[in-house]
Amino acid sequence: MRTCLVVDDSSVVRKIARRILEEMDFEIVEAEDGAKALEACKRALPDAVLLDWNMPVMDGYEFLGNLRQLPGGDQPKVVFCTTENDIDHISRALHAGANEYIMKPFDKDIVAAKFQEVGLIKEGSPASA
Template sequence: MRDRYAGREKPVAAAKTCLIVDDSRVIRKVSSKIAISLGYVAIEAENGEEALARCKKAMPDLVLTDWNMPEMDGIAFVQKLRAIPTPKEPVVVFCTSNGEAKDIHDGIAAGADDYIVKPFDEAALKAKLEKLGRG
């Protein structure tokens, strides 16, 4: 059988991207490490405005966002993100210390797919993403 890519590079599958939105550099680095371990290319933003600009340039496959941030909080970011027309909507997970039932309801109502309360570890985030089909 003849190799149809003889002399050319074989096409590479597009890498899955994960946008991590948090005003804490430490949380972004820890979350990036977890995302990379799950096979994602990690992209970081320190607030909702920066994250929205990144999403308008290239929509990620997965978004992990904090709630409490300067410039634009997580709720406003998720609402604006969901208003962007895109052929592939990202899975959005709130990663926040706001853990009351009302907070979880408000986060899902804003357009998030799921919610994980800080502090979380790699196993908890992996389990959450596997449940969403993104692990």
């Protein structure tokens, strides 16, 4: 089964993302900040990362830079999921190695569309319906 690391300091956001992604047949690993997420990635790289920007300890941008430096760290598809919607944040995220960008609040259709765009789910699959 494919895995998705959900990184957000909000337990509510993690719970919502978990529900959506489990319906898309992902096994979920959760982390409440970038430092804990990086430790999880050192143990086992996920197939996907749904990543918040603003978090204590280590923010999403710093986490992404560290992830991409790990052996195999270029493999996980990273989708930023944040309230930061200005072009500077979006371009910084994509330049740092993010594959896509989702604005909060999000729903199943938005997550499915972005995961389809980066090749994590197939068009027409039950998860994208």
